[in-house]
Amino acid sequence: MTLINPKKATDWTQDDAxxxxxxxxxxxxxxxxxxxxxxxQNLVRYLAGKFVNRGEPxxxxxQVGSIGLINAIDRFDSERGTKFSTYATxxxxxxxxxxxxxKAWSLKVPRRLQELNQTASKAQEYLSSRLGRPxxxxxxxxxxxxxxxxxxxxxxxxxxxxxxxxxxxMMHDSDSSPLSLAEFVGAEDESLLxxxxxxxxxxALASLDPRERAIIIHRFFKDMSQAEVARQLNISQMHVxxxxxxxxxxxxxxxxxxx
Numbered sequence: 001m002t003l004i005n006p007k008k009a010t011d012w013t014q015d016d017a018x019x020x021x022x023x024x025x026x027x028x029x030x031x032x033x034x035x036x037x038x039x040x041q042n043l044v045r046y047l048a049g050k051f052v053n054r055g056e057p058x059x060x061x062x063q064v065g066s067i068g069l070i071n072a073i074d075r076f077d078s079e080r081g082t083k084f085s086t087y088a089t090x091x092x093x094x095x096x097x098x099x100x101x102x103k104a105w106s107l108k109v110p111r112r113l114q115e116l117n118q119t120a121s122k123a124q125e126y127l128s129s130r131l132g133r134p135x136x137x138x139x140x141x142x143x144x145x146x147x148x149x150x151x152x153x154x155x156x157x158x159x160x161x162x163x164x165x166x167x168x169x170m171m172h173d174s175d176s177s178p179l180s181l182a183e184f185v186g187a188e189d190e191s192l193l194x195x196x197x198x199x200x201x202x203x204a205l206a207s208l209d210p211r212e213r214a215i216i217i218h219r220f221f222k223d224m225s226q227a228e229v230a231r232q233l234n235i236s237q238m239h240v241x242x243x244x245x246x247x248x249x250x251x252x253x254x255x256x257x258x259x
Contacts (some may be wrong), residue, residue: 021078036073037066043085044069046155061096066094116154119144124155140186204254212247213241 017039024032041062048061072088097118124141127135141151184225205213211233218224218232226244230237 005117017084018078020074021076023085024073025078033070033073037069038082040088042075043088044092047089048096050093051096051100058098061099064099065096068092071095079148085099096111113154113157114148116144116150117157120146120151120154200255204251205253208247208250212243212250215244216247216251219244 004011015037020032020036020039023029042215044062044065045058048058050063068091069172070089070090072084075091076082076084076087078084078235121141127139127143130182131139136147136154137152140155140205141148144151146154205216208216214233215229218229221225224232226237226240230240
């Protein structure tokens with residue numbers, strides 16, 4: 001982001017600025033506006049510095065604040081007797097806050113909750129210093145005039161401001177090849193997708209006669225060979241094979257009809 005080339009303003013007095021504002025109000029000369037911007041860069045830098053602990057580079061915040069400064073210069077009426085720094089400060093700060101609200105969140109969060117999150121954060125800081133302990137959700141909610149559910153949601157959504165990549169390495173002092181965060185995240189159990197099919201199969205097995213059902217269970221659930229099943233049921237292996245095939249065909253028809 002590059003909007004204004006930051007440089008030190010030359011020495012100037014308040015009278016110089018007022019005279020330049022009067023001239024700019026008459027002719028709207030872009031070069032005069034540029035001079036006014038340079039004159040008030042220290043104000044922008046000072047206000048931007050109040051937001052440096054929020055994870056954004058200071059120079060980016062200065063550039064954003066410069067947009068607010070330009071807007072303030074264009075709207076300022078020096079004949080009303082208001083000091084320009086007093087007039088411009090809310091506009092500059094508002095532009096920086098809008099930047100954080102609209103651009104800096106890693107995930108899309110409703111503006112209402114973004115604003116509530118900021119309000120709740122300020123309330124937490126105030127109550128912590130006043131109470132000497134972290135405030136409860138109920139105390140914060142009462143302070144900001146929101147429900148406990150809204151307050152908790154807004155605070156939790158503050159985690160959406162700065163996300164962590166799943167490729168991030170989980171470093172430990174003793175790790176020579178640290179694992180990534182993705183390797184610690186659980187995955188969906190694929191067997192859960194088969195629960196419905198298992199239910200249909202159980203219903204279909206119930207439709208078999210007891211000996212056929214025993215053969216299917218021994219062969220495919222207990223992983224027994226046909227010879228072992230034959231000995232278990234005291235019948236020939238050929239008979240086991242014939243009953244197994246008949247049972248499988250019946251299960252297939254039953255499962256197809258219930259699909």
